Every structure is written in structure tokens, then in C-alpha cells.
Amino acid sequence: MAAPNRQMALMDKARACATFNSRELTYLLYGGKEATERREAAFTRIEDALGVSDTRKLPLAYAGQDREGQYLQGLAFGKALMDDEIKHRHGIFDYHSHRFALIIASPFGHNPLMFGPTLRLQTSPEQRDYWVPLLEAGKIIGTYAQTELGHGTFLRGLETTATLDLDTDEFVVHSPTLTSTKYWPSALGFTASHAVVMANLVIRGKNHGMQPFMVQLRNLDDYSLMPGIETGDIGVKMGLNSTDMGYAVFTNVRIPRTNLLMGNVQVLQDGTFIKGKHQKMAYATMMYTRDRIVHNVGFQLAQAVVIATRYSTVREQGIGFSPTATAEWPIMAYKSQHYRLLSLMAQAYALFFAAAECTTIYNQLTAQLAAGDLSLLPYVHATTAALKAYSTQVASDGAEDARKCCGGLGYSILSGLPSIVGDLAPMPTLEGENHVMYQQTARYFMKAITRIKAGLPVDDGVSYLATTPTSSSSSSASTAHCPASSPSDFLNPETQLQIFRHRATRLAFYAHHLLLTTTTTTTPTQQQPSPPTILYAQAWNTHMLPLIHAARAHIELFVLSAFISSTTPSSPQSSPQSSPSPQSPSPSPSSPPTYPPSLLTLRTLFALTLIENPLSPSSIHFFEDGYVSLEQVYSIRATVGDLLKELGRDVLALGDGWGFSDACLGSAIGCWDGDVYARVMGWTRGLRGGEEEGGGKGGGKGESGGDMGKRGFEKVIGPMLRGRL
Numbered sequence: 025m026a027a028p029n030r031q032m033a034l035m036d037k038a039r040a041c042a043t044f045n046s047r048e049l050t051y052l053l054y055g056g057k058e059a060t061e062r063r064e065a066a067f068t069r070i071e072d073a074l075g076v077s078d079t080r081k082l083p084l085a086y087a088g089q090d091r092e093g094q095y096l097q098g099l100a101f102g103k104a105l106m107d108d109e110i111k112h113r114h115g116i117f118d119y120h121s122h123r124f125a126l127i128i129a130s131p132f133g134h135n136p137l138m139f140g141p142t143l144r145l146q147t148s149p150e151q152r153d154y155w156v157p158l159l160e161a162g163k164i165i166g167t168y169a170q171t172e173l174g175h176g177t178f179l180r181g182l183e184t185t186a187t188l189d190l191d192t193d194e195f196v197v198h199s200p201t202l203t204s205t206k207y208w209p210s211a212l213g214f215t216a217s218h219a220v221v222m223a224n225l226v227i228r229g230k231n232h233g234m235q236p237f238m239v240q241l242r243n244l245d246d247y248s249l250m251p252g253i254e255t256g257d258i259g260v261k262m263g264l265n266s267t268d269m270g271y272a273v274f275t276n277v278r279i280p281r282t283n284l285l286m287g288n289v290q291v292l293q294d295g296t297f298i299k300g301k302h303q304k305m306a307y308a309t310m311m312y313t314r315d316r317i318v319h320n321v322g323f324q325l326a327q328a329v330v331i332a333t334r335y336s337t338v339r340e341q342g343i344g345f346s347p348t349a350t351a352e353w354p355i356m357a358y359k360s361q362h363y364r365l366l367s368l369m370a371q372a373y374a375l376f377f378a379a380a381e382c383t384t385i386y387n388q389l390t391a392q393l394a395a396g397d398l399s400l401l402p403y404v405h406a407t408t409a410a411l412k413a414y415s416t417q418v419a420s421d422g423a424e425d426a427r428k429c430c431g432g433l434g435y436s437i438l439s440g441l442p443s444i445v446g447d448l449a450p451m452p453t454l455e456g457e458n459h460v461m462y463q464q465t466a467r468y469f470m471k472a473i474t475r476i477k478a479g480l481p482v483d484d485g486v487s488y489l490a491t492t493p494t495s496s497s498s499s500s501a502s503t504a505h506c507p508a509s510s511p512s513d514f515l516n517p518e519t520q521l522q523i524f525r526h527r528a529t530r531l532a533f534y535a536h537h538l539l540l541t542t543t544t545t546t547t548p549t550q551q552q553p554s555p556p557t558i559l560y561a562q563a564w565n566t567h568m569l570p571l572i573h574a575a576r577a578h579i580e581l582f583v584l585s586a587f588i589s590s591t592t593p594s595s596p597q598s599s600p601q602s603s604p605s606p607q608s609p610s611p612s613p614s615s616p617p618t619y620p621p622s623l624l625t626l627r628t629l630f631a632l633t634l635i636e637n638p639l640s641p642s643s644i645h646f647f648e649d650g651y652v653s654l655e656q657v658y659s660i661r662a663t664v665g666d667l668l669k670e671l672g673r674d675v676l677a678l679g680d681g682w683g684f685s686d687a688c689l690g691s692a693i694g695c696w697d698g699d700v701y702a703r704v705m706g707w708t709r710g711l712r713g714g715e716e717e718g719g720g721k722g723g724g725k726g727e728s729g730g731d732m733g734k735r736g737f738e739k740v741i742g743p744m745l746r747g748r749l
């Protein structure tokens with residue numbers, strides 16, 4: 025049957041060119057046909073319940089809601105997601121909404137994301153037995169309140185106190201200053217009944233540091249605030265407006281002593297403070313949340329790219345560069361567009377596989393922790409920190425570029441792109457600001473290099489630092505050179521890994537060298553009784569950027585390794601030397617499934633565009649020591665050109681493979697059928713109260729916007745014009 029219009033015909037034609045069945049790719053990504061269908065059924069139920077399945081209609085979210093409308097909509101979808109999970113016994117929406125926003129977009133999102141994991145991971149067995157059933161039955165709604173107006177990153181700067189009252193066996197939670205106001209937590213404004221509040225634990229005037237306390241915020245009968253508590257919504261943000269991110273002030277709020285979460289520390293009735301053996305277990309919630317964020321942002325980047333590729337397939341603009349052309353070109357035909365979108369698609373897939381690898385090592389850690397073995401904790405902590413930083417930066421920058429790829433319509437809320445960009449925007453900040461996260465990884469790295477120099481073993485995940493030939497090099501000049509001698513060598517995953525390993529190793533040793541040579545512990549002399557001493561911490565600040573570069577280079581290697589090892593079926597011939605999985609502490613024993621060749625081409629594109637794209641944030645570090653020569657860069661660039669050509673037929677199929685429903689994309693320009701213009705105009709007419717019949721007094725055509733124009737005329741335009749007459 026012929027397509028109803030030109031855009032839909034263009035979409036059908038482009039889709040028909042694919043070299044593989046995108047549905048099969050969807051099954052591979054989501055763990056098989058059955059799992060995919062279960063997942064899709066959950067989305068369909070939610071979309072039906074929320075009335076967003078018919079994508080011919082303007083989504084409610086775009087209908088010009090006020091703050092209250094946004095919040096009520098958040099409650100509605102949050103409840104639908106929770107009810108579906110309980111009724112159908114699944115965890116599909118544990119970390120993302122039906123539109124793939126991080127689940128804190130729902131006012132109930134902290135229950136699965138941070139509040140719940142804290143109750144499971146940082147409580148004593150008795151506390152767990154009490155709180156977790158209440159959580160699972162949906163009888164309490166939680167939030168996690170750590171950040172204050174005055175401090176976010178620097179935890180020791182937080183000022184809220186929880187002082188033990190030995191007479192009443194209670195803690196008194198208090199906000200002593202304006203800057204100690206808790207600020208930001210999702211659901212803190214109106215929704216949460218309880219909060220895990222991070223506060224300085226004070227006993228007999230002694231501060232025992234930041235600890236988690238369970239504070240009931242609201243009376244469960246009428247939801248009035250408990251005595252001494254003030255909360256409120258912090259208003260409209262760049263995104264995530266469906267939740268009530270809020271503030272809280274505590275004025276001498278009394279809670280039972282046993283509301284200190286005692287998984288890591290204990291306070292006895294007589295005021296004895298007992299430090300737990302496993303203080304570092306406190307990191308467990310953070311690592312869990314970071315792992316979830318990594319998963320989520322990859323999907324959000326993919327959504328933005330899918331919208332932009334579909335639009336670019338049907339959007340025609342100009343007659344291109346052919347002297348004989350008469351018809352207009354779809355914008356995808358322009359090389360810059362093609363390059364941008366395919367390299368972004370490659371990044372989205374890279375994040376998907378890296379996230380899966382991250383979960384594998386996180387699960388290994390939790391299994392070991394249960395057996396009392398903490399040995400993997402530093403590596404997993406360092407990896408989740410850097411991966412959180414890397415993935416959120418790549419995803420938010422990438423989604424913004426995908427938005428720009430859609431020109432003016434990308435700026436319209438109707439494209440679905442502003443909400444994706446807005447929801448991604450805070451990800452580099454929350455749950456550990458990215459530049460601080462990279463430093464945590466760098467700290468682990470510097471310790472690893474000190475061990476290597478002392479001839480001691482290091483974790484498997486960073487053992488390449490000891491074996492990569494450049495490892496002794498500490499300066500910017502290196503004698504090592506990339507061994508690739510022909511363009512086809514760059515297609516070899518082992519060559520790609522070698523290049524990334526070299527860069528990561530060199531930057532790590534370089535940063536270590538800078539730190540050591542800058543740190544001085546000079547002894548006083550007669551001439552200089554108090555010579556300047558540059559402490560390690562000061563040297564750290566001086567060389568913060570090389571340290572961050574080293575951490576970023578490591579994690580980019582991790583991401584590439586994960587992409588390669590997850591998509592390369594292991595063959596009996598492959599030797600351990602050529603195994604493309606140098607990162608994981610213990611590589612997965614099962615062989616990955618067979619992905620379509622285009623996905624492997626996309627993987628190569630990911631590796632090579634990171635090297636040759638001058639806009640790639642760290643590409644200079646591949647060349648600055650001369651490891652990759654100028655000639656090799658030209659060769660890589662030519663190879664990238666070939667790869668892009670090869671992938672041309674599969675651009676849509678690679679996007680379709682993600683299996684996003686039209687409703688979850690929420691885009692007038694990114695729907696499956698390509699019917700862009702009819703949908704844009706249909707939604708535009710539906711804005712602000714729907715269509716209005718035209719032909720009024722002035723006999724003009726209908727206008728959308730309800731009474732907005734009328735009110736504008738009555739209040740401003742009319743008096744203004746009359747005043748001038």
C-alpha cells in the first residue's frame with residue numbers, strides 16, 4: 025500500500041534498505057523475545073493507563089501545565105508505574121519512568137532509587153525487618169536528604185546535627201543555620217512521608233561525623249508535617265518538573281535513638297558510639313545509584329538520537345551538492361549530519377554495553393560483600409564513579425547535539441527533545457558532581473601506580489597499567505608508536521584497545537609523576553628555616569586536570585572494552601592475548617550473542633571517532649606524545665568515511681532496534697511512521713486548550729491557544745492600541 029504522504033514514503037523507503045531485522049536486535053538487547061514482550065506489555069499498560077497511546081493527540085505534558093499540573097501528572101504516572109510493578113511483579117520501572125527519565129522524575133522515585141537501597145544496605149537486621157516490609161507494601165514514601173543549601177559536594181561541610189539526648193533516648197535533629205537547610209531532594213516538598221536525613225551525629229559534644237537517620241516528615245493519617253519540620257517545593261527546574269524537589273528545615277525534631285540507621289555504626293543507650301567494621305559499606309547505596317544512572321542515561325541518549333535520525337530521514341532541505349539534482353535532499357544526506365548522528369548512535373550503544381558490564385562488576389561486589397570480602401570495593405567504587413561521570417557527560421552533550429540536529433523543530437517542546445535534554449542536564453551534577461567523581465577514580469589510580477612501582481599486584485581491572493609497554497613513561501614524550509600500518513589495521517579491536525590502553529597508561533603515569541615531583545617535604549636549613557612545603561593535597565589541586573584526564577581515559581577504555589567484549593562472540597582460536605576484555609575482574613564466561621554486522625561496524629565507528637574527531641573532548645591525548653601519527657590520523661579518518669557509508673542503509677534499523685514506543689518518545693518529529701508535519705500541526709493546534717473555531721468577528725482562521733489571545737488583547741494589546749489612536 026502506498027504511503028499516505030511524502031514523509032511517510034521516505035521513511036518506508038529508508039527502512040526497507042536495512043540489512044538486518046531491527047526486531048531481532050531488540051530481542052538481543054533486552055534478553056530475548058519473551059523478555060522484550062514482557063517489557064513492551066508493561067509500557068503499553070502504562071501508556072494506556074495514562075492515556076498517551078494515541079500519538080495523534082498532543083501529549084498532556086505539553087499542554088501548558090502550571091506547576092501544580094506538572095506535579096499532579098508526576099503523581100499520576102508515578103502511581104501507575106508503582107501499581108504496575110506491584111501487580112505484575114516486575115522491576116522494569118525501578119530506575120526509569122515510562123519515558124526513560126531517571127525515576128526521581130516520579131515523586132515516588134526515591135523508594136526504588138535511593139531511599140529503598142539505603143534501607144536495605146545501611147540498616148541493622150532488626151531495622152531492615154521493620155522498614156523494608158513497609159517500603160515494599162508502599163506504606164511509606166521516602167526521600168534521601170543529604171545536600172544542603174550551603175554544601176553538596178563537600179560532605180564534611182554539611183551542618184545539620186543529630187544530637188543524642190541521653191535523658192529521653194532520642195536524637196534531636198536540627199538545622200542550625202540558613203545554609204544547613206536541606207535543599208534538592210526529590211519528593212521532599214510535599215510527597216515524602218519519611219526521609220533518610222544525613223546529619224552530624226553528636227554525643228556529649230563530640231561529633232562522630234555524617235550518619236543516616238530516619239526522620240518521619242509527615243503524619244500518615246492527614247499528611248500534616250510533624251512538629252518542628254518545614255518543607256516546600258523548590259519550583260521549576262530545567263527538567264524533572266513532575267516531582268516536588270524540595271527543601272526542609274528541622275527545628276529540634278525528636279526521633280527515637282533507634283532511628284539512626286545502624287548498619288555501619290551503632291549508638292547504645294548509654295551513648296557509647298561503636299564504629300562498624302565495614303565503614304566503606306556506606307558507599308554501597310551510592311554505587312548502586314550510580315550504576316542505575318549509567319544505564320538510564322544511555323537510553324535517554326538513544327531516544328534523542330532515534331528522534332533525530334527519524335526526522336533527518338524525512339526532513340528535506342536544499343538540493344544538496346549534485347549539479348543535476350532537482351529534488352531536495354533529506355538532511356541525513358549531508359555528511360555532517362550523518363557523521364554527528366551515527367557517532368552519537370555509537371555512543372548510545374557503547375553506554376548500553378558499558379552499563380551492563382558495570383552491573384556485572386557491581387553484582388560481583390555485592391556477592392563478595394555478603395561473604396565479608398571487601399577486596400573488590402575500591403575498584404568498583406572507582407569504576408562506578410568515573411563511569412557515572414563519563415556516561416552523564418556523553419549523554420547530556422550528545423542529546424543536546426541531537427536536538428541541534430533537528431534545527432528549529434528540535435527547539436520546540438513538541439519534538440520531545442527539550443524534555444530529554446532537560447532531564448539529562450542535572451545528571452552530571454547529582455549523585456556526585458562529575459569533576460569530583462573523576463578525582464575519586466584518579467585517587468584510586470594513583471594508589472595503583474604506587475603499588476605497581478613497588479612491584480605489588482593491583483586489581484585485574486587496572487592490571488593493564490603494569491603490562492602496557494608505555495608504563496615506564498612519565499613525561500609527555502613517548503618512544504612507543506601505534507603499530508597499525510594500514511587502514512584495515514584500525515578495524516581490528518585489539519589495535520583499538522592497544523591505542524586506548526596506551527593513552528590511559530601514559531596519562532596515569534604522567535599524572536602520578538607530576539604529583540610526586542611537585543610534592544616537596546623540604547627540611548629546614550639555616551638560610552631557610554621555614555621553607556615552602558608543597559603538600560600532596562596542594563599538588564593535587566595544581567595537577568587536577570591531568571588527573572581528571574587520566575581517569576577519563578581509563579573509563580573510555582573500560583567502555584570500549586565492554587562494547588567489544590559484549591559483542592564479539594568468542595572463538596576457540598582467540599588467545600587470551602587477543603581477548604578484547606582486559607578490564608573486567610573476571611570476564612563473563614558465557615559467549616555474547618551474535619549481533620548484526622552493522623552493530624559491530626558501529627562499534628568500530630565508536631572507537632575511531634573518539635580518536636579522530638577534533639570535537640571529542642580527549643582526542644588530543646592520543647596524539648600529543650606522538651603515539652598516533654598524523655599519517656595514521658588521516659588513515660583513521662578515511663576509514664571512518666568508509667564506515668559511515670557502510671552504515672548508511674542501517675541508520676534507521678539501528679535506531680529501531682532500541683524498541684522505543686512512539687508514546688515513550690513523546691515526539692511529533694520522531695514517530696515510527698515519519699508523518700512529521702501532520703503530527704506537528706495536529707499537536708500545535710492542540711496546544712493550550714485545543715483548537716478554537718475560526719471565523720469569529722474578524723472572520724479570520726481558527727487559532728490555537730484558547731482564550732490566551734483574547735485575554736492578551738483585552739489586557740494589553742487593546743488598551744495599548746486605543747491609547748495610541
Ligand SMILES: Cc1cc2nc3c(=O)[nH]c(=O)nc-3n(C[C@H](O)[C@H](O)[C@H](O)COP(=O)(O)OP(=O)(O)OC[C@H]3O[C@@H](n4cnc5c(N)ncnc54)[C@H](O)[C@@H]3O)c2cc1C
Nearest residue numbers: 168169170171175176177208209210450453454455456459
Ligand atoms: C535534579 C537534582 C536532583 C537532586 N536530588 C538530590 C537528592 O535527592 N538528595 C540530595 O541530597 N541531593 C540531591 N541533589 C543535590 C546534588 O546531589 C548536588 O547538587 C550535587 O552533589 C552537587 O553539589 P552542589 O550543588 O553543592 O555543587 P558544588 O559542589 O557547589 O559544585 C559547583 C562546582 O564546583 C566544583 N567543585 C566543587 N568541589 C570541587 C572539588 N573538590 N574539586 C573540583 N571541583 C569542585 C564542581 O565541579 C562544580 O563545577 C540533586 C540535585 C539536582 C540538580
